Structures are given as structure tokens and as C-alpha cells.
Amino acid sequence: MSFDFSALLVLLTVVSGVIWAFDSAVLAPGRKRAIEEAQRTGEEDAENVPVLVEYARSFFPVFLIVLLLRSFIVEPFRIPSASMMPTLLIGDFILVNKFDYGIRLPVVNSKVLDLGAPERGDIAVFRYPKNPETPYIKRIVGLPGDRIAYRDKQLYINGELMPQETVGRYETNGSGNDMNGAILRQEDLLGMEHHILIDSDRSGFKVDTVVPEGHYFAMGDNRDHSSDSRFWGFVPEHNLVGKAFFIWMHWDGGIEWSRLGTIE
Template sequence: MDFDFSFFLVMATIVTGIIWGSYALLRRFQPAGAKEPVIVEYARSFFPIILIVLLLRSFLVEPFRIPSGSMMPTLLIGDFILVNKYAYGIRLPVLNTKIVDMGEPERGDIVVFRFPKDPTIDYIKRVIGVPGDRIAYFNKQLYVNGEAVKQTDIAEYQGVGQGNIMTGARLLSENLSGIQHDILIREGQPSVQGEFAVPEGHYFVMGDNRDNSNDSRYWGTVPESHLVGKAFFIWMSFDWENGGVAFDRLGTILN
């Protein structure tokens, strides 16, 4: 059990619900005209709000902030995204136990998951390999089950705002099982190479910023039980460098 924001949200729902419910049951024994205690007023006011937030965040969508450049150029530092919480099954908050099976990740999906080495930290990467796949990465080229994933060289990347840190990298378009997306590579910058087998119930993930991503090449695969949801939408983006909102990124559908 992780004592994260979900835990405190659940506890707040329980506490406010008990206070409000208990007073409602005992109210019949109160003298006529008795004033409602302040703590009950707060509980009555906050309980429905907290409950709605808990239900939305646990079973429908959850907002996340992008803290690093590992998914550039798809996602930039300062992006705020929405994650579909039921795409891969409905899970109980805090316990993270799946109660309804809704589907499984596919190659190309952008997923949020609890980092296997420290489940209190959320990571976001792209699914490269599904159970049973064999993944290889050599000389900046990705292979899935022995076949090279098609890459098309576009141009030298010219970053703007938060993307400036990767200006000069090579911008390529990659087609992963029909999912077209852009990636960045740094010529001459070493990265982990090798072949990897994806066991049952696990997923192999990589960042789109291939030479600046702490992913499955370094620490292994992601267990299905660690999945949080599928990222699908940028609802806000701040350009910290220029001190404003990056309006051109608002409303971007992720693929």
C-alpha cells in the first residue's frame, strides 16, 4: 500500500463521510434548534466534493505534469496531460487491485506507470514491446521481433521554449505497429544496446527522446500491475523559459 495522494483522498472521504453521517443519525436526539457543530458543517460541505474528485481521479481521468524531457518531442517539460484511468482496467485506489478488465496496452501507447524500482514515483513512456516480444536496439535502430522499425529522417531538431535543450538532435518519424510518432536521437551519444525478451504480464517501454531516457533498457520491464493509465491529451502547457502559457500545445491529442 502506497501512502500517496490517493491514500489521503480516500481517508478524507471516509472521515468526512463518517462525521456527516454520524451526526445525521444522532440529530434526532438533539434538542430542537440545536446548532450544527462547525466540524459537521465542514464535513457536510466537503464530503461530496472530495467524493467526486476521488471517483473521477480513480476511475476516469487523472492529471499529470511532465517533469522531464524523456518523452521529447512528443511531450515537453511543463506539459500537463490527462490520463485515461480505465483503458487498461479499473483498479481500486490505494490498493491498485484490478476489479474490471478493460483491455491491455498496445505497441505505441503512451502509458503512465508506477516505477518498478520505486512504486511511489510515476513514470511516462511509450510501449515498445508487449508480452512475448523480443526487442533489440543497436546503433540507434529499434527492432521488434527481428524486424527493423521504420524510421524516416526529418531534419535537425529546432526546439522552442522548453524544447531548446534538445536543439541540434536528429528528428525522426517512427512507425511502430501503425502508430506514427516523432523521436529524437543524438548522433555520437552512447546509449544502452542489446536484445531484450518481454515476459508474460510485462511491457517494454522507451522514451521518445531515445538518448535521454531512463527506461526498460536500463532497469527492465513494467509489470502489468504497475500500470496507471493511457496518456491521451495535453490540457495545459507552461513555457517556464519564456514565463507564459504555450497556447500552441493546448488541446493536443497524443499518439
């Protein structure tokens, strides 16, 4: 079973908030009356706040702020696989914009405010349709109503070939170095240019399909080493988490400062 940090954060926020509120409404007035009575009789008495209440007072604001930021503003993720190379590398730590695709309630993921939808070329984080507890990250290539075809390792959108230009052979260090020697190409995704990797030793997977309403077609930039919509189907709009926009850290045995910055 996957660890649901959002559910834990909601639980901690609610529990600490309830403890603090209960103390403020029920227990604190009694302690205040005891102190006033002690002062009238000339006795010294300090407010004896239970340890649990002290912790709740201290951590509730922290839990609440983190919950609001993580649920509605920005959420951090770490890239664990090579499926988005060369754009994202194993060990990249990214930030994901949580409001571009609409405001959603944590845990239940229900949209409460519609602020926008994915655009073609976006690098989106979403909950894997076959196991919603697992976050995936891919590039959105097909919008609702698009006809998507993939053959001979080339992408077609509504019958139009997305041009590819060979840049050279890919070379890198670190955990993704098994991709060294792959063909590095620049693809023009209807005006949005980005790099992809092609493995000439692997056969291509053919696809010809129409994206249904309320769904998206997502592909990894490492085209021959990505489990994506070609294999398991479309991404439902309900599964969207947000748009990746910034690499804030890269750790793969050491910090690589050149990786820090906006995502291609």
C-alpha cells in the same frame, strides 16, 4: 518520502463521510427532539450543528466526486522531464485515461475490472518499478512475448526493423532547448508512426531481450535521454496507471496555446 495524494484523498473522504453518517444517525435525532420540545414550550430554538459536522457535510460530496473521477476516470499529470520529447515537452499538463487498462482500487492499485490492455505505441503512465511511488511516462513498444532488440539506435521487434525516416534537425524554445540540433526522425512502429529524437553525440545502448508475460517494454521518444526499460527492465502490468490522451495545458514561463490538444 513521496506525497501520496490518493491516500490523503481516500482518508479525507472516509473521515468526512464517517462524521456525517455519525451525526445523521446519532446526534441529529437528539437535536431534532430538542427543537420539537422547544416549540411545544413556546421557546425559540435553532438547530445547533457543530462546525466539524458542517464542514463534513460540505466537503464529503466534493471529496467523493474527486476521488471517483481521479481513481476511475481521468487523472492529471505534469511532464517534468525531456524523456518524451518531441511528443511531450517539459511543462505539458496531460490527462490520463484511468479505465482503458482496467478499473483499479485507489492506493492498493488492485484491478477489480479488466477492460483492456496497452497497445503497441500507447503513451502510458505507470509506477516506476524500482520506486512505485514515482510515476513514469513512456511509450509502450514491447508487448508480452515480444522479442525486443535495440542496436545502432534502431528498434527491432520480433526480428523486424522498425523503419526510421530523418525529418531534420530539432528546434524548440523553453526548458528543453538543450535538445536543439538533435536528429528528428519519424519511426514506424508496426503501422503506428511517431517522432523520436536521436542524439548523435551519445553512444547507443544495446538490448536484446524477450518481454515476459504480464510485463511491457517501454521507451522514451527522446531515445538517448531517457531512463526506460533498456536500463531498469520491464513494466509489470500491476504498475500501470493509464493511457495519456490529452494535453490540457502547457506552462513553461507562459502558456503555449499551440500545445493544447490530443497527444500524438
